[in-house]
Amino acid sequence: MVTLKKSLNLLAAVIFTASSVFSYAQTNAQSNEGNLSKAEQSIEETLEAVEDTEHVVAEKTQKEKVQDHITHHLADDYSFVFFSDEATGKNYGFPLPVILIDNGLKVFMSSEFDYGKKLVEKDGQTYKLYHSKIYKTDAEGTINYDDKHFVTNEKPLDFSITKNVASLMFTTILIIIMFTGLAKTYKNGPNNLPKGFSRALEPMVLYVRDEMAIPNIGKDKYKKFMPYLLSVFFLIFLLNVLGLTPLGFNVTGSISVTACLALFTFFFVHFSANKDYWKHMLWMPGVPVPMKIMLAPIEILGALIKPFSLMVRLFANITAGHSVVFGLIAIIFVMQQELTTGGATAVGFLLSTFLVFLEILVAFLQAFIFTMLSSLFIGMAVAEHDHEEAHH
């Protein structure tokens, strides 16, 4: 059963799981540090503002601005902003619809918030857009914090077409156009070869089938899972790639999206699992009874950790990539004085170009790994155990 290739895949999976944990830990640590240093900075800032040392203040605010930009980019938003002019405070983009369920359906355009500058009052309830999130506030728009600086205001049930949702819909439409086009070429018989752009898609479909589905699930069962694997692969791949364009998507870098994807894999695995899988999970055959009791919780935990690792891996890799690319672009502004304008631009440009190439690889790799592991988990759940007879 376990061929060399499969074991290699497993090894790769283990390495990537581990690597994502590290990168996740790093980002987490960084963000914690960032929070701490931010707090320190703000204290220092106020002190220094009192002392009125203008130069230092200017530099600090620029670094802070970069940090704000990155967090703002990584977070979801209620409008699509392509370009913003800070001098005049103007944003160029378009607003998106806000859909709230809070004592009835409330639909309005996000332009009513004017990028957080205005409060919106609907049916006697005031809403405030604060740090890319909508909170319920009192009429004055007061935001309350707990001791860890988290907002304690209540959030309404929010089904808004946010920037991420809009990007997701855009990508879905692209996928639908691309693949119904490809499907159409086969209408006149399977030997009708696709032309144009579809020609590039067919090898990728074959790649998903021959490198992921068939080796992991098996030749007689793979077909049932192809719609899911293809959907996940192309959705993640396209979202990752579009995330590298100046459109500024960060869909796969948001935990809600990866959680949903991982949940789908979890359900696909466990709804298609056969008797053997459940038996191996809950009452491991071939081991003594005390071991069976010991193994069951471990196996159950393993089944839960698998989708969790899928979720965190994709999220962390894409988030880290976007943060670093943004950080490198920010070199141009932050290091302007140390390296002169030209030098800073050159360094920032070179480094971010290099990193974007790396990110293109990561975009493909993460889509590959997610699909690969999904098919591996499905394959484990539907595998027929030939050695089963030996246990009884």
Next chain:
Amino acid sequence: MEKLINDFSFGLFFWQFIILLVVVFVLGKFAWKPIVNALEAREAGITDALAAAENAKREMANLKADNEKLLAEARAERDALLKEAREIKEQMIADAKVEAEAHGEKLIAQAKAVIESEKAAAVIDLKNQVSSISIEIAERLLKDQLANKEAQSKLVEKMLDEVKLN
């Protein structure tokens, strides 16, 4: 971790869920399944075509071998026929010779028999003539003897000469 939980947006999750359902099931019906089936059908077609070509090739080889076998058989048959014909011809010639010889011998024998019988007839005829001549001579002699003795002997002599001439 708290930040992550804080960042979790139920709305985005909901939309992702809906979209993924749409992509998996609706696109599954209209794109993924037709694509996968078509690719499979094409591969099956290619395998079949290759197998058919291989079969055709094998059949061609078989046919060729068959043809050669038939040709060899025909050639052998022709040779056998020719040989038989030659044998028959020789047989016929030999038979004809034997028959001719037998016929010839028969003819010769017949001729001989005819000659013998003719000869016998001739001898008998001769004997009859001789006897009749002798009787005639004797008759004349007797007649002459009865007339003249000298003439008689002269006549006998003369007669004898005649007989000799005859």
